[in-house]
Amino acid sequence: MAKKFKEHKTLDLAEVDKQMLAYWEANQVFKRSMEEREGAPSFVFFEGPPSANGKPGIHHVLARSIKDTFCRYQTMKGKLVRRKAGWDTHGLPIELAVEKKLGITKEDIGKKISVDEYNQECRKTVMMYQDLWNNLTTKMGYWVDLDEPYITYNNNYIESVWWLLNKLYKDNMLYKGYTIQPYSPAAGTGLSSHELNQPGCYQEVTDTTVTAQFKAKANDVLPEGAFFLAWTTTPWTLPSNTALTVGAKITYVLVRTFNQYTGEPIQVVLAKDLVKKQFTGKYKPVSEELTFEAYEHGQKKIPYQVEQEFLGADLVGIKYEQLLPYAQPYETPEQAFRVIAGNFVTTEDGTGIVHTAPTFGADDAFVAKAAGVPPMLVKNEDGDLVPLVDLQGKFRPEMGEFGGRYVKNEYYGKGDVPEKSTDVDLAIKLKIENKAFKVEKYKHNYPHCWRTDKPVLYYPLDSWFVRATAAKERMIELNKTINWKPRSTGEGRFGGWLENLQDWNLSRSRFWGIPLPIWRTEDGKQEKCIGSLADLQAEIDKANAALGLDQKMPKDLHRPYIDDVVLVSENGERMQRETDLIDVWFDSGSMPYAQWHYPFENKELIDNALNNVDGERAYPADFIAEGVDQTRGWFYTLHAIGTMCFDSVAYKAVVSNGLVLDKNGEKMSKSKGNAVDPFATISKYGADATRWYMLTNAQPWDNLKFNEEVLDETRRKLFGKLFNVYNFFAQYANVDEFDGYSLKGVPAKAAGEFIPVEDRLEIDRWIMSKLNTLVKAVDADFSNYEPTSAGRKVAEFVDSHLSNWYVRLNRHRFWKGERDANKLAAFQTLYQCLETLTKLMAPIAPFFSDFLYQSLNNATGMEKHESVHLAFFPTVAENVIDSDLEQRVDYAQRICSLVHSLRRRDSIRVRQPLQKILLPVLDAQFQKQVESVESLILSEVNVKELEYVLDASGLLSKQAKPNFKTLGRRLGKHMKAAKAAIENMSQQEILQLERTNAFKLEVDGATFDLTQEDVIISSDDIEGWTVAKDREITVALDVNISNDLYQEGLARELVNRIQTMRKDKNFEITDRITLIVEKQAVLQDTVQHFGDYICKEVLATNLEVVEALELGEKVELVDDVSVRLAIEKQ
RNA sequence: AGAGAUGUGGCCAAGAUGGUUAAGGCAUUUGACUGAUACUCAAAAGAUCGUAGGUUCGAUUCCUAUCAUCUCUACCA
Structure with missing residues (x-):
């Protein structure tokens, strides 16, 4: 006796999830999916570590579904796919969360709370979210090794990162430099861009702006005494001006006019496009009434006139007098105060000439450096070069009467605020000196420190940089070998980013992160970069010996312990660690190596690949996937580190998925209340429906408008339908004791062998052909990282072909009485379809597919695998694919559809038989194809004959x-x-x-x-026929209903009504009945001619026609024909 | 501000390499099948493919411009 196929009541995907999770857990299926592939070729996958500072959202389900799908697919293709989970544990978000939780600020660390305690708190915070993430990972069916994740705060991980940094250092790829960064003087700390993007940081403020006049020195282009006009919203930066920047291609003009404050005649230079914007109000073009000669200071209208035109390029190189000569740049002052070109200059606002203060603007610093213009740095009391504003936000003593004043009034304490801000006083001074063309208030958005709520300054700070620009060309080259999904992200967003690459600022002045392993002597002349713990130990020993200390290796490589370590230079000087931490993005970009503690352990995993040696490989990744927002984040840092340290790509293929928006296309956010809870979604619809929906509704790289209704539709249409097909199969398979190869009383030809496909009915061969075509296409899609296409094809197969055509047309073969080879073939065909489908679906829908696979395979024991995820992806049986056959069934489907539409047009129900279909034949091949499916068509549409019409028949x-x-x-x-x-x-x-x-x-x-x-x-x-067309097929239907046809139709209606009555009365399928029909004239012929047919269909052993029927039901057969019927169980 | 993506019926969404009727699904309306099941099936209606130009015998598809939405990076006079 064959084992039973499990029959399931209703489909509850959430329940399936639970069952399968328990099964996987109990049988260690994930672990075995790797163990069983030991020794097989590797498929390398990198898990991008989620930053553990936030709760997982629905978009993480999308990203992880993509990752999981391809890893499962490759496992089924026989590859060994290791997936180490990872946690991004460092960085500001964690620190902020901790500070918020403890109610402290950065300054309190080391005072109110010890750094050790703070450190522990950070670790705890990370662990707190880990549970939630693990929970989601499990519930959504994302297989990733959670038992041995890489954690970026572990000493091993840090050691690997140090090793990488040291490698960069040795290659001269690290340097210390001075850059402009957001800085909060009130808090005394630099701010990361992340901090600036806190809500509420950008506030609308009104600043005093000055359009200043810079007097040109003698030159060949401009007349004597001409002024350059440059606008600034930060007048306090004017004393630090060292250059003016123009756009080389922008057209400038010389305008003759008068200064509105002093009345002096002036000639000024500005962009041609901005003349109208600048010369408004009092300024009027010169005219007969308004002449230069007649102008007097104080009069209402000031004349102006454009005198000459030049290109920006003509102005480059012209020197000008320093505007506010409080100080001179310490370095190369002779290179300062001249016009340079910069491509960031626009004619949107201002004058088209940009006041350039390299100490206080990132663009300024960049463009000035490129042109060799020095920044305004002066030597301070300690001999260091510093800007004219100190770290408190005050002017230095060099600024004379301004010395000691805060550059922004906001920095003063309550009550100390002066009446006029430095900006205002500077503006007044410029007005008096005939150096201000215009002074105005201006409203704009300006970033504020989230902690002190005071404006941020852009300020030059010391930072460590990775010389990424040196590897730019190589990065671009290697990028071209990466398979980007979609291609446009790799070429456009990422490619463009590489083209405009800047050096990578590594420094962060925080506590919770990987410390920069560089120690320096006090004068900065000697430094050491540590590349391993052994290295550090050796240096500590050396320092202990040289300096007579008793230092031990810190148990924890984080601050502050590491800061206490003092090393010694070659000539015996003390060296202190540079206090910076490194950018957390470097942490995550290091994961390919650090997750394996390379090169201190698992060296061969990476070296095998680099040296092209046989053996297991863990590098580079064959595939990674994250959100498109990682393009300049993780995708970049992986690529940069891979290129710079190993001259290799870090990944060969990358899928960057789009955003998950709400159903209206708006971004999800907690504040809008439109965020979708992944846990709720999964428990309501099941993980599979959620995954399937997200992967197939839109290409992963397009934004997904998350719509619950469509998700529910996926559940119903795909999973519901497949489930029904399975249940139908299981029910009858159990009755006939189908074991995969035989039925009760119908043995297999040879043990363990299917009936050869070529020996099955045409309809079986058709679905098998379709199935193999599907396998081929889906395999190709998965290997090309096209899950959407793969999933849609599977759904199409299940819906249009398997359920709606094959099962429907073959229903009777499953429940008819005799058991024979034909019936066996039907079972085998359906079994093979279902089993293959479980494997095709498994990568996307791991739960339901395994549930189905086990339901099938446990009964037949055909495969030894205990889970579909341990099985192999189906291979195509090319010989089963018969495209002619697929085509003719396609013809049949379309012809049936056309006939149905014709019946519908004339309101003739399918139960009413019709005589003839006319089918114009366009070529012999077409006729031959249709002839072989003719009987199928006729029975499907309930028509007696099909006539082929050749050309010129006149019709x-x-x-x-x-x-x-x-x-x-x-x-x-x-x-x-x-x-x-x-x-x-x-x-x-x-x-x-x-x-x-x-x-x-x-x-x-x-x-x-x-x-x-x-x-x-x-x-x-x-002519004279009802006709319908579908592309090249035309069908005509004879809609005349003869009396015979009418009677037959009535008989069918009668059968239908009786069947319904049987069902309503809950008769068993096998119950025999007596049928009593009230006598009626219209029905007389029907009963006479079709009585036997009726009895056979409804299992009536006798049929009585009576004059009048008291009991029973009156039913309407067709319009105007009703009859009273009764049935009785015998 | 720069870079990138997207814009096809009420909604979702196919449509590499220009060509004859622009898939399919949901929703709507109408009807139908069914003794496996099932809010299943079928039909009807609904789009000059964001807008404007151009190339071409012919453009949803190629080019240019423009608008809108979104994302990333930046915040600079």
């Missing part, structure tokens, strides 16, 4: 259309006329073309030889 009028593809190139612009001519071809002419395969077409006086392929012929209409 058919043919229509010719040009085939643009073949004619287009030949005819060119004669196409329009040719189209008309061809469409006007007579029946005779078309016939001639068909017979001789030649036709001379005359168009516009020219003659063209046409063959049949130049023309598309379709049959148009058939």
Whole structure:
């Protein structure tokens, strides 16, 4: 006796999830999916560590579904796929969370709370979210090794990162530099861009702005004494001005006018496009009433006139007098105070000439450096070079009367705020000195420190940099070898980013992160970069010996312990660690190496690949996937480190998925309340429906508009349907004791062998052909990282072909009485379809597929695998694919559909038999194809015969259309006329073309030889018939209902009503009945001719016709025909 | 501000390499099958493919411009 196929009541995907999770857990399926592939070729996957500072959202389900799908697929393809989970544990978000939780600020660390305690708190915070993430990982069916994750705060991880940093250091790729960063003087700390993007940081403020006049020195382009106009919203930076930047291609003009504050005649230079914006209000073009000669200071209108034009490039190099000569740049002052070119200059606002203060603007610093203009740095009391503003935000003593004043009034304490800000006083001074062209208030957004709520300064700070620009070309080259999904992200967003690459600022002045392993002597002249713990130990020993200390290796490599370590330089000086931490993005970009503690352990995993040696490999990744927001984040840092340290790509293929938006296309956010809870979604619809929906509703790289209704539809349509098909199968398979190869009483030809596909019915061969075509396509899609296409094809197969055609047409084969080879073939065919489908679906829908697989396989024991995820992906049986067969069934489906539409048009129900279908035949092949599915069509649409109509039967009028593809190139612009001519071809002419395969077409006086392929012929209409068309197929239906047909129709209606009554009365399927029908004239023939048929269909052993029936039910058969019926169980 | 992506019926969404009727699904309306099951199936209606130009015999598809939405990076006069 065969084992039973499990029959399931209703489909509860959430319940399936639970069952399968328990099963996987109990049987260690994930672990075994790797163990069983030991020794197989590796498929390398990197898990991007989630930053553990936030709760997982629905978009993480998308990203992880993508990752999981391809890892499962590759496992099924026989690859060994290791997936180490990882946690991004460092960085500001964690620190902020901790500070918020403890109610402290950065300054309190080391005072109110020890750094050790703080450190512990950070670790705890990370662990707190880990549980939630693990929970989601498990519930959504994401297989990743959670038992041995890499954690970026572990000493081993840090050691690997140090090793990488040291490698960069040795290659001269690390340097210390001075850059402009957001800085909060009130808090005394630099701010990361993350901090600036806290909500509420950008506030609208009103600043005093100055358009200053910079007096040009003698030159060949401008007249004596001309001024450059430059606008600033931060007048306090004007004393630090060392250059003016123009756009080389921008057109500038010289304008003659008067200074509105002093009344002095002036000539000023500004962008031509901005003259109208600048010369407003009092300024009027010179005219007869308004002349330069007649102008007097104080009068209402000030004349102006454009005198000359130049290109920005002409102005470059002109020197000008320093605007506010409080100090001179310490370095190369002779290079300062000249006009330079910069591509960031626009004519949107200001004057088209940009006041450039390299100490306080990132662009300024960049453009000045490129042009060799020095920043305004002066030597301080300690001999260090510093800007004119100190770290408290005060002007230095060099600033004379301004010395000691805060540059922004906001920095003063309550009560100390002066009446006029430095900006205002500077503006007044410039007005008096004929150096201010215009002073105005200006409203704009300006970043504020989230902690002190005071404006941020852009301020030069010491930072460590990775010389990424040195590897730029190589990064671009290697990027071209990466398979980006979608391609545009790799070429556009990422490629563009690489083209404009800047050096990577590594420094962060925080506590919770990987410390920069660089120690320096006090004068900064000697330094050491540590590349391993052994290295550090050796240096500590050396320092202990040289300096007489008793230092031990810190148990924890974080601050502050590491800061206490003092090393010694070659010539015996003390060295202190640079206090910076490194950018957390470097942490995550190091994961390919650090997750394995490379090169201190697992060295071969990476070296095998680098040296092209046989053996297991863990580098580079064959595949990674994250959100498109990681393009300049993780995707970049992986690529940069891979290129710089190993001259290799870090990943060969990358899928960057889009955002998950709400159903209206808006970004999800907690504040809008439109965020979707992944846990709720999964428990409501099941993980599989969620995954399937997210992967197939839109390409992963397009944004997904998350719509619950569509998600539910996925559940119903795909999983519900497949589940029903399975249940149908299981129910009858159990009755007939199907074991995969045999039925009760119908043994397999040979033990463990299927009936060869070629020996099965055509309809079986058809679905098998379809199935193999599907396998081929899905395999190709998965290997090309196209899950959407793969999933849609599977869904299409299940819906249109398997459930709606194959099962429907073959239902009777499963429940008919006799057991024979035909029935066995039906079971085997359906079994093979279902089993193959579980494997095709498994990568996307791991739970349901395994549930189904086990339900099938446990009964037959055909495969030894205990889970679909341990099985292998199906291989294509090319010999089973029969495209002719697929085509003719496609014809059958379409012809049936056309006939149905015709019946519908005349309101003739399918139970009413009809006599004839006419099918115009366009070629012999078509007729041959349709003939072999003729009986199928006739029974499906309940029609008696199908007649093929050959040409010229008189019924058919043919229509010719040009085939643009073949004619287009030949005819060119004669196409329009040719189209008309061809469409006007007579029946005779078309016939001639068909017979001789030649036709001379005359168009516009020219003659063209046409063959049949130049023309598309379709049959148009058939006189007197109802006709429907679907592309090349035309169908005509004889809708005349003869009396015989009518009677037969009534019989069928009668059967239907009786069946319904049986069902309503809960009779068993096998119950025999007596049928009593009230006598009626219209029904007399029906009962006479079709009585046997009726009895057979409804299992009636006798049929009584009585004059009047008291009991029973009155039912309507068709319009105007009702009858009273009764049935009784015998 | 720069870079990138997207814009096809009420909604979701196919449509590499220009060509004859622009898939399919949901929703809507109408009807139908069914003794496995099932809010299943079928039909009808609904789009000149963001807008404007251009190339071409012919453009949803190629080019240019423009608008809108979104993302990333930056915040600079």
